[in-house]
Each structure stands twice: as structure tokens, then as C-alpha cells.
Amino acid sequence: MTDHTPVLRLEDIVKTFPGVRALDGVSFNVLPGEVHALMGENGAGKSTLMKVLGGILQPNEGRIFIEEEPTVMTTPVQAKAKGVVFIHQELSLADELTVAENIFLGELPLKSFGRVDWGTLYDDTNAILKQLNVGFDAKTRVGDLSIANQQMVEIARALTVDPKAVIFDEPTASLTDAEKVVLFDVISGLQSKGVGIIYISHRMEEIFKITDRISVLRDGQYRGTLNTRETNEEEVTHLMIGRKLDLSRNESHHELGDVALEVRGLSCGKLFQDVSFNVRRGEVLGFYGLVGAGRTEIAETLFGLRDPSAGQILLNGQEVRIKSPIEAIGHGISLVPEDRKGQGLVLGMNCRDNMTLPQVDDLTAGPFVSDGAEIAIFDQYRDKLDIRTPGWRQTVGNLSGGNQQKIVIGKWLSMRPEVLIVDEPTRGIDVGSKSEIHNLIRDLAAQGFAVIVISSEMPEVLHVSDRIVAMYSGRVMREFTSDEVTEDSLIQAISGITGDKVA
Amino acid sequence: MSKETLFKQGAIWAFIVVELIFFSVAGSYLSVSDSAFMDFDNMLLLLKQSAPIGIIALGMTIIMINGNIDLSVGATYALAAIVLLDSMTWPFMQAMGDWAIPLAWFFALLTGTVLGAINGLIVWKTGVDAFIVTLGSMLGYRGLVFMYNGEQPTSHLNWTLVDFAEAQFLGLHTATWFLLVAALILWLVMTKTVHGRNAYAIGNNREAAVNAGIRVGPHFLWNFMLIGFLAALSAVVFYSESGSVNPNDGMLYELWAITAVVLGGTKLSGGYGSIISTLGGVIAIQLLRKGLGHIGADTETVNLVIGLILIAVLFLDRQLNRTGKEELKI
Numbered sequence: 001m002t003d004h005t006p007v008l009r010l011e012d013i014v015k016t017f018p019g020v021r022a023l024d025g026v027s028f029n030v031l032p033g034e035v036h037a038l039m040g041e042n043g044a045g046k047s048t049l050m051k052v053l054g055g056i057l058q059p060n061e062g063r064i065f066i067e068e069e070p071t072v073m074t075t076p077v078q079a080k081a082k083g084v085v086f087i088h089q090e091l092s093l094a095d096e097l098t099v100a101e102n103i104f105l106g107e108l109p110l111k112s113f114g115r116v117d118w119g120t121l122y123d124d125t126n127a128i129l130k131q132l133n134v135g136f137d138a139k140t141r142v143g144d145l146s147i148a149n150q151q152m153v154e155i156a157r158a159l160t161v162d163p164k165a166v167i168f169d170e171p172t173a174s175l176t177d178a179e180k181v182v183l184f185d186v187i188s189g190l191q192s193k194g195v196g197i198i199y200i201s202h203r204m205e206e207i208f209k210i211t212d213r214i215s216v217l218r219d220g221q222y223r224g225t226l227n228t229r230e231t232n233e234e235e236v237t238h239l240m241i242g243r244k245l246d247l248s249r250n251e252s253h254h255e256l257g258d259v260a261l262e263v264r265g266l267s268c269g270k271l272f273q274d275v276s277f278n279v280r281r282g283e284v285l286g287f288y289g290l291v292g293a294g295r296t297e298i299a300e301t302l303f304g305l306r307d308p309s310a311g312q313i314l315l316n317g318q319e320v321r322i323k324s325p326i327e328a329i330g331h332g333i334s335l336v337p338e339d340r341k342g343q344g345l346v347l348g349m350n351c352r353d354n355m356t357l358p359q360v361d362d363l364t365a366g367p368f369v370s371d372g373a374e375i376a377i378f379d380q381y382r383d384k385l386d387i388r389t390p391g392w393r394q395t396v397g398n399l400s401g402g403n404q405q406k407i408v409i410g411k412w413l414s415m416r417p418e419v420l421i422v423d424e425p426t427r428g429i430d431v432g433s434k435s436e437i438h439n440l441i442r443d444l445a446a447q448g449f450a451v452i453v454i455s456s457e458m459p460e461v462l463h464v465s466d467r468i469v470a471m472y473s474g475r476v477m478r479e480f481t482s483d484e485v486t487e488d489s490l491i492q493a494i495s496g497i498t499g500d501k502v503a
Numbered sequence: 504m505s506k507e508t509l510f511k512q513g514a515i516w517a518f519i520v521v522e523l524i525f526f527s528v529a530g531s532y533l534s535v536s537d538s539a540f541m542d543f544d545n546m547l548l549l550l551k552q553s554a555p556i557g558i559i560a561l562g563m564t565i566i567m568i569n570g571n572i573d574l575s576v577g578a579t580y581a582l583a584a585i586v587l588l589d590s591m592t593w594p595f596m597q598a599m600g601d602w603a604i605p606l607a608w609f610f611a612l613l614t615g616t617v618l619g620a621i622n623g624l625i626v627w628k629t630g631v632d633a634f635i636v637t638l639g640s641m642l643g644y645r646g647l648v649f650m651y652n653g654e655q656p657t658s659h660l661n662w663t664l665v666d667f668a669e670a671q672f673l674g675l676h677t678a679t680w681f682l683l684v685a686a687l688i689l690w691l692v693m694t695k696t697v698h699g700r701n702a703y704a705i706g707n708n709r710e711a712a713v714n715a716g717i718r719v720g721p722h723f724l725w726n727f728m729l730i731g732f733l734a735a736l737s738a739v740v741f742y743s744e745s746g747s748v749n750p751n752d753g754m755l756y757e758l759w760a761i762t763a764v765v766l767g768g769t770k771l772s773g774g775y776g777s778i779i780s781t782l783g784g785v786i787a788i789q790l791l792r793k794g795l796g797h798i799g800a801d802t803e804t805v806n807l808v809i810g811l812i813l814i815a816v817l818f819l820d821r822q823l824n825r826t827g828k829e830e831l832k833i
Contacts, residue, residue, distance in 0.1 A: 056714070077716030092714055094707035096775045097700070105704055106715030114696045 005068050007032045007196035008053070008084065008165045013062035015048055022048040023059070024220040030165055030196035035187060037207045037228070038200045040217035040240055046200050049217065050167050053198075054086035055079035066164060077106065083164030087154055087171055095143030100125035102142050103156045128159045131189075133182050148175050155183060158190070165196040172206060184210055202290075203495070204233050216240050256466075257281030259317070260450035261333075261419045263302070266311030271297040272474035275311070279419065279450045284441060286465030287454040289494045294474040295454045296338055299421045303335040304328040315418070329358060334412035336405070338423040338454075344408040345396050352378040352392035355411050381410035385440060402433025409440065420444065421452045426460060438464050458487065472496040515767050515783035518816075519790060526794035533798040540797050547674065549789050554678035555580075557785040558737040560760040561682075561689050562730030564781040567764055568693070569726050570706035570773030571626065571633035576734040577756035578644030579618045583735035584748040585651050587611035588659040601663050612735045618644060619731020620724065627720035641757065648750050660746035668744035678740045682782075685733065690778040702726060706773025762813055763788050768820070 006029035015023040023045050030036045040046050051057040053064070055073035064071050066082055073079040076086065093102050100121050101108065109117040109124070125138035134152050136145060142153060151171065158166045168187075172180050187197055187210060199211055207214060208228060216223040216239040223239045262278040272294035279285040287295045300306050302313065304322040312319050315331055322328045328335070337343035345354050356363060356374045363373045378392045385406045389399055396404060405425060412420060422441065426434040441464050445451050455461045461468055468480045470493035477493040523541065530540040538545065559576050566573045590596055590610045596603040618640070625636045651657070668677050675683070693699035705712045705719050713719060742748055767784030769776025788809060795805045 075716065076714045080716065088714075092708070092711040094704045094711055094774065096707045097703060101700055101704065102711075105711065106701075106717045108697045108700060110697060114698055116695060116697050116700055 005032075006030055006065070007067055007194075008198075009065040009068070010049075010053075011063045011065070013049065013052060013059045013064070015045075015052060015057060015059050022220050023052070025062070026217065026220075026222045027062075028215045028222060028225060030198055032164075032194040032196050033191050034213065035191060035197045035199050035211045037211040037214040038198055038217065039202075039207065039214055039236060040223075044217040044240070045220040046217055047169065048220075050086065050169055050198070050200065053079070053084060053165075053167060055084070056086075080161060083162070084167070085158045085161065085163045085165070086167045086169070087158055088169060093142050093150055093153060095141070097142060098138065099129070099136060099140045099142055099145075099153055099156075100138035102153055103128065103160060105157075107160070124160075125156075128156050131159065132156055132186065148179055151175060152179065152182075155186065159186070163190070163195055165198065166190060167198045167200070169200045170202070171199075172201065172203065180206075204236070204491075205495075207236075208233070256283050257448060260315070261302075261452075262314040262317075263298075264312045264314070266298070266301065266308050266313065268297060268301055268306055268308050270474070271306075272471075275476050277469050277476065277479065279452055281418075281448050281450050282445050283466045284445045284451045284453055284464050286461040286468040287452065287471060288456075288458065288461045288468055288490060289471035291456060292473075293471040293494065295471055296423055299335055299423050299452070299454060302328065302333055302419075302421060329415060329417075332416070332418035334415055334417035334420050336408050336412060336420070336422045336425065338427070340401070340404055340408060340427070341397075345404060347397035348395060350393050350395055351382075351387070351389050351399070351407055354396050354407055355381060355414065357411060358415055377414050381414055384413075385410050386436075400433065401429040402436060405429060405433075405437060406440070413444075417449065419450045419452065421454070423454045424456065425453060426455075426457070434460075458490065461490075462487075470494050511768055512777060512780055515780050515787060519783060519787050522787060522790045522794060526790070526797060529798050530794070540794060545793075547671075547676065547679070549793055550679040550682070550786070551676040552793075553785045553789040554676075554682040555737045555741045556756060556759045556763065556788075557682045557782065558685055558733050558740065559730070559756060560763040560781050560785050561685055561778055562733035563757075563760040563764045564767070564769050564776055564778055565689065565693060565699075565702060565726050566633075566730050567761075567769050567771065568706050568773055568776045569702045569722065570709060571723065571726070572637065572761070573619075573622065573633065573727065573730050574637040574757045575618070575622060575640040575644050576730060576760060577753035578641050578648060579615050579731055579734040580738045580753035580756055581648045581748060581750065582618065582644055582651075583611040583615045584738040584742040584752065585648060585657045586614045587739055587742055588657050588746065588748055589651070591659050591661060601661075604661065604664055604667075608739050611739050612732055615731040615733070615735025615738070616728050617731070619727040619729065619734070622731070623724035623727030626727065627723050633723075645754075652750065654750060656747050656749045658747040664743045665746065668740070678744075681736065681740045685736065686778055686782050693778055698722065698725065703774060706770075706775075708774070759788070762809070766813060766816060 009029040011027050013023050013026045014021070026045070026049060028036075038046050038049070048057065052059050055076045055078050058074065064073065066084070071082060073082065073084070079086065094105065103125055104121060109120040111117045122138040129137065132152055132155065134149060136149060142150060145153065155171060171183060175183060187199075190197060199207070201207055211228050213225055214228055214231065214236055215225040216236065218240060226235065226239070257280055259278045260281050264276050266275045267273045275294075275298055277285065287298070289295050297306065301308050302322065304324045304327050307323070313322060314320070315333075320331055322331060322333070341347055346357070352374050353360075355378050360369060360374070363370050363377075365373075375392060381387070382389070387403050387406045387410065389403060396407060399407070409422070425437050425441065429437065438460065441451055441453060445466075453461065453464055462482070462485065466482055468482070468485055468490065470477045470480065470490055472494055473496065477496065478489075480490065526540045559580065563573060563576065587607050587610070590607045591603050596606060599606070622633075622637055622640050625631065626633045629636075670677050672680060693702065701712070701717050701722055704715070704717060705722055709719065738753075763784035764776070764781050765771065765784070766787055767777070767780035767782070769781065791809055791812070792805050795808060800808070
């Protein structure tokens with residue numbers, strides 16, 4: 001295929017955000033009629049790179065060539081006009097409008113007086129939908145469709161123009177197997193028309209099934225391109241993680257106490273069903289699964305943010321009903337949420353005030369908040385967690401991700417919890433601080449806290465957990481101890497494969 | 504049309520029917536006057552009286568579907584009214600005789616459109632929330648109203664104009680015709696044109712609209728110009744007949760318009776709503792006012808009842824639209 005000119009070529013793309021070098025000199029190319037996989041861990045820079053390609057972000061340095069012509073794309077429209085179509089992972093649909101209006105959003109066919117040409121619109125849409133073999137028509141309201149069908153609507157957008165390159169960002173995340181087959185047909189159809197395809201996915205089996213080449217990013221840097229036919233999962237993983245799979249498991253076991261939290265048959269509507277597990281004092285329980293497997297929802301239910309539809313929650317052997325976060329905190333459950341900046345911190349407030357937020361009601365001297373008591377708490381946890389900040393007056397928004405996360409953890413530790421739930425503890429945190437947070441989690445368990453860690457990163461789960469619960473679409477597939485777990489069995493479990501292959 | 508949309512859009516009309524039945528029955532026991540509530544002339548008058556706020560509410564529907572809000576319409580209404588009446592006293596206009604009327608209308612409508620365009624431009628170019636921008640312009644435009652003539656009312660009675668405004672064509676008053684024709688045109692705009700459909704898309708998911716290459720700013724500008732025009736049209740219709748405007752006229756009209764729009768089922772957050780349902784909302788409010796008056800309630804009680812009904816309706820709407828028990832609590 002090397003005799004073709006690449007449809008898309010990137011040269012030394014650099015993109016920086018305040019404090020982070022998200023892309024650091026990335027170059028690669030896509031040939032016509034090829035499916036090019038882009039892989040990397042979460043936070044490796046794949047999404048940023050795709051946003052640069054889709055015209056949503058502007059690179060600080062580097063050049064983009066479309067069919068060897070240097071191109072600058074400043075808006076998604078421009079990108080689309082030049083033949084680069086981006087199928088978003090997050091659904092970017094207007095749910096009150098019809099399928100047809102969504103597919104042709106921004107380019108509705110016109111008649112006189114600016115009227116919409118509904119006839120053409122519906123005919124064109126139905127033609128596209130027929131290709132996709134879906135069970136709804138052009139006039140369906142998007143909000144009435146399932147998530148999988150909404151994803152199909154998103155995919156249909158790629159078929160409205162004559163694209164040169166199509167970027168699929170995790171398109172199968174919410175599709176069933178039958179729908180995947182249709183998607184792969186669409187992709188091979190595009191391929192035969194000479195369209196270059198960039199395919200982002202975490203699922204190895206898909207990558208090896210449909211792609212021709214694989215490019216790997218790690219920490220914003222380009223790590224190389226492999227021919228799919230000549231490589232194997234191990235080599236790809238090696239490139240992605242940078243070491244021979246540092247899936248070092250947690251070796252240190254400390255003495256475990258009693259069961260602090262037990263959950264029996266917990267369900268919440270369609271979000272998760274029949275979830276049972278327990279966690280002991282001094283233990284770290286890891287929850288691993290794909291995005292949307294229901295892990296965060298379990299944490300939110302335990303923290304009183306959602307009402308379970310069935311099941312029991314037992315704290316220290318006693319059944320409790322948790323109806324609100326206030327009750328959860330009262331019972332000694334704390335949640336370090338997934339979205340640190342959105343849910344965990346008040347970014348405009350200073351370090352001390354963020355730290356004492358849940359207990360400021362009790363820290364009063366007369367009618368006023370007691371400054372001294374607040375500062376004492378802050379100082380105590382600053383020393384304990386090694387939070388690096390010029391002082392308590394520093395606005396939290398100015399701290400690094402790692403230190404922000406420590407503030408959130410410190411906030412909950414100061415409430416003296418029995419069960420600490422940590423959701424994605426190192427999302428968006430640089431490598432150095434990651435291991436600090438990991439050590440901190442191990443330390444907390446050693447001090448007798450029961451800790452639940454939810455993570456989408458396998459090294460992290462393996463690294464900190466004493467036991468691992470693998471989830472797939474709202475169900476617990478399997479529970480592993482850190483001695484018996486292997487990457488293969490873990491990946492199988494979270495992909496919904498039940499067969500117990502002994503590795 | 505699916506069952507659900509039929510239910511959603513039919514709800515306001517069902518509410519109107521309930522009101523009619525209630526006031527007819529209650530009226531026959533409690534009424535202070537002899538005439539029946541469901542009198543034909545009474546209903547025609549009701550439509551005429553809904554016109555001023557109704558025409559503004561139609562524009563507000565579009566603004567709200569678009570994901571914005573306009574609080575300055577009451578002040579725009581008053582200023583357009585002053586321009587309408589005052590311009591007819593200008594020497595060169597007086598020299599034109601009755602031909603001054605269309606020109607005065609044009610000046611008034613132009614005033615409204617320009618004031619709307621100012622709002623739209625500020626929202627577009629600064630990116631400041633429409634609520635804040637129009638809150639500011641509400642105060643500013645009202646200031647202009649007072650600068651024009653101080654605390655004094657501005658009056659000018661032109662009998663040709665009054666005759667036109669009081670005329671009835673096919674039984675309906677001039678004002679009613681304006682309301683219905685405006686509703687028809689705007690309904691066509693919102694359901695049939697690309698501009699209308701894009702307005703829905705922008706209000707529904709602004710990021711998706713931007714990503715799809717819809718230019719959000721110009722749509723905002725057009726819609727603000729449209730509501731400015733409609734506020735002026737409302738003033739033209741009303742003051743052609745009354746011939747005198749107080750500087751405080753039109754106060755709280757923005758809130759009445761929003762009430763009617765919300766009662767008609769348009770989402771405050773944008774992306775969903777209908778012109779026809781707003782018409783229903785306007786009529787429902789006017790029915791309540793007239794009906795409660797008919798059975799002897801005073802203005803204060805009327806406002807209290809309308810307020811309670813509005814909250815009750817929105818609460819009901821929320822309960823019906825809940826995503827189920829698994830939803831995240833706030």
C-alpha cells in the first residue's frame with residue numbers, strides 16, 4: 001500500500017494545555033483504504049489528537065496534510081468540508097430532534113424561502129439508514145432511541161458526505177454484537193471506496209480483526225506503528241505501557257480486620273443488577289470494568305446519591321438504608337468522586353476551606369467559623385498526605401492534579417470514615433504523582449480503613465488491590481484475589497466472556 | 504404524531520376546556536353579572552385582550568427554544584408605543600395626513616427591531632448570558648422611555664387609526680387577526696424552515712450544533728430582532744386603539760409572556776416547545792383572569808391563583824418526565 005499517497009498525514013503535532021504537554025511531536029499517516037488503529041492508555045493523548053484532526057482543537061506546532069496538501073482546520077465544519085469526518089465517542093446529538101435532522105445537522109437540504117426540503121431529507125436519511133440496517137426510520141425522535149441506536153445515528157453522519165478520512169472514537173463501546181457486524185460492514189464499505197479510517201478502541205480482538213496497521217501513543221508521544229499482521233497483543237501492549245507489562249500486583253498484605261461493608265444483591269434499575277461483594281478493614285477492593293459497566297453507579301448508590309431498587313447494604317454486619325450523602329457520611333462512608341474538578345472540589349476556594357467543607361458546620365466558635373480549628377485540620381492532613389502547596393490560602397484550582405486529589409482525600413479522611421470509596425483516583429494525574437497516590441491508598445488500608453478503588457486502568461487496579469471485582473454491563477462477572485488474577489482472565493471477565501480459561 | 508407528543512401538546516388545550524367548564528358552571532352560581540361566561544362576544548373580546556401579551560409570547564417561545572431569554576420586551580413595547588404615538592405629532596408627519604399612519608407604524612416596528620438587534624449583538628459578540636444582557640437592557644430601555652417624556656404620558660389619538668384597530672373582520676377584532684397571523688407565520692418558520700430547525704438544535708444541544716457547523720451567533724441575532732419586532736408589533740396593535748402610553752406601560756409583560764410560554768410546555772432550558780402551545784398558554788392565562796373576574800375575584804387573587812397554577816403545572820411536568828427511580832439525586 002505504500003505506493004499510495006496518504007490521505008492524511010500528521011507531522012510533529014504538539015499540543016499543550018496549561019501544565020501538560022498533551023501531544024509531544026506526534027507524526028503518523030493514514031493510507032487510502034486502510035484501517036489504522038490508534039491505541040494508547042487512557043490519557044495517552046488519543047482524544048486530543050483526534051480533536052486536533054477534527055478541527056476542534058488547534059495544534060501549537062506541527063502540520064497536517066490532507067492528500068499531501070498542508071491544511072489548517074479551525075472548525076469541525078472545515079474539517080468535514082475537507083473530507084475528515086469525526087464520529088464522536090460521546091454522543092453529540094440533539095435528542096428532541098428527529099434522526100434525519102440530527103444526521104444532516106447543519107446541512108439540512110433547502111428549498112425556496114429557506115424552507116427545509118423534508119422529502120429529500122427523509123429519502124436521503126432512509127437510504128443511509130438502510131445501509132446501516134437499523135430498525136428505526138428517519139422520523140424517529142433521537143431521544144426515544146437506545147444508546148446503541150443513538151451511536152448508529154452518530155455513525156450515519158459519516159455517510160452523508162464523500163469523506164477522505166473517517167475517525168471512529170470507540171464506536172463499539174455501546175453496541176451489541178449484531179450491531180458491531182453492521183458497523184464493520186460499513187467500515188469495509190468505506191475502505192473499498194478508498195477512504196482512510198482511523199479506529200480508536202481498547203478492544204484488542206476488534207483491533208486485530210479489522211485493522212491493517214496500529215499506531216501507539218504513550219504519554220502524548222508517538223511510540224511507533226506496527227503492521228497488524230506481523231504483531232501480537234503482547235507487542236502492542238508493550239508499546240502502550242512502555243514496560244514489559246508492569247502488571248506488578250500488590251504483594252504486601254496486611255492483617256485484615258472484620259468485614260466493614262457488605263453488599264448483597266444490590267440493584268438499581270437498568271444501571272446494575274444483583275451486585276454482591278464485601279470489603280474488610282485494611283483491605284483494598286478494586287473494581288475494574290469498561291466505562292458504563294456500572295461501577296460508578298454502585299459507588300453513588302453506596303453514597304446515597306441513588307436509590308437502589310433491590311438489595312441490602314450492611315455496615316459492620318448491620319443493615320443500613322442510605323438515602324442521602326449526609327447519611328452516608330454519618331455512617332462513615334466517604335466518596336472521592338470520579339470528576340475531581342467538577343464533583344470533588346470547589347475550585348475557586350482555598351485549600352483549607354475545601355478540606356473542611358463537609359464539617360464546617362461543627363467548626364464554629366460562637367456564631368462564626370473557627371479559623372484556628374480549620375487551619376489545624378488542614379495542617380494535620382497537609383503533613384500526613386504530603387500536600388505541596390504554598391499555604392492554605394492557595395486557591396485549589398492552581399494546584400497540580402495530584403495535590404488536588406490529595407486535598408479531596410484529606411477532606412474525607414478528616415471525617416474519619418470507615419469505608420473510603422475512591423473513583424478513578426489518578427485520572428488526569430501525571431505519572432509521578434500516580435504512584436504517590438497509589439502508595440497513599442495502600443497506606444490508608446494499612447491503617448485500617450476499608451478502601452474501594454474504582455479504576456479503568458488495569459495496572460492501577462492490579463497495583464493497589466487485594467481483591468478485584470470485574471464488572472460487565474451492570475453485573476459482577478468474577479472476583480479475583482491478587483494472587484490468582486491474570487491480565488487475560490481480567491480482560492475476559494470485563495468483556496463479558498465467562499469461560500474460565502486458566503492462564 | 505406519537506401518543507406522547509399528542510398528550511404533551513394537547514395538555515394545554517385540555518386545561519383550557521377544563522377552565523371553560525369550570526367558569527361556566529361556577530359562573531352560573533357566583534357571577535356578579537347576568538351574562539353567561541361562555542358568551543360569544545365575551546370570547547371574542549378575550550382573544551382580543553390576549554393579543555398584546557400573546558404576540559410577545561410568540562417571540563419569547565422562539566427565544567426560549569433557542570436557549571435564551573429576553574427580559575427587555577416590556578420596555579421595548581413601551582418605547583415602540585411612544586415612537587408610534589409621538590411620531591404622528593411631528594410636523595412633517597402631520598402634513599402627510601393619514602399617510603402618516605403606515606410611516607408611524609414603520610418607525611415603531613423599526614425601533615423594536617433595532618432594540619432587539621442590540622440585545623442579539625451583545626449576546627452574540629460578548630458571549631454574556633442572555634438573561635444578564637436583557638436584564639441590563641430592560642433597565643436601559645425603560646430609562647429611555649422615561650427620558651422621552653419624563654413621568655408624563657405620551658398621547659395622540661388618530662381616529663382613522665382607532666377605527667382600524669376597533670374594526671372586526673369576519674367577527675374577529677384587528678388585534679386578534681394580528682395575533683393569529685403572527686402565530687401562523689411563526690409556526691411555519693419554526694417547523695418548516697432551516698432557521699427554525701436550527702434554532703431547536705441550538706437550544707437542544709449547543710455543542711452538537713456548533714460541531715455540525717451551525718453558526719449560532721447569527722441565529723441568536725435574528726431571533727432577538729424577531730422578538731423586538733414582535734414586541735413593537737404588539738405595541739402598534741394595542742396603542743393604535745388606546746392612543747395614550749404611560750411610561751410604566753408594559754412592565755412585567757416579559758414575565759407574563761414567559762409564564763404563557765412555560766405554561767404552553769416550552770422548556771426553559773431550550774430545544775423543545777411549540778408556537779401553537781404558546782397560543783394555548785396565552786389563552787389559558789387570559790381565561791383565568793377573565794374567569795376569576797367573572798366569579799368575583801379581585802386582581803390580587805387572580806395573580807395568586809395563576810402563580811400557584813404555574814408552579815403546579817411545572818411540578819406535574821417534572822413528575823411525568825422523570826427518568827425513573829434510578830436517576831441521580833441532587
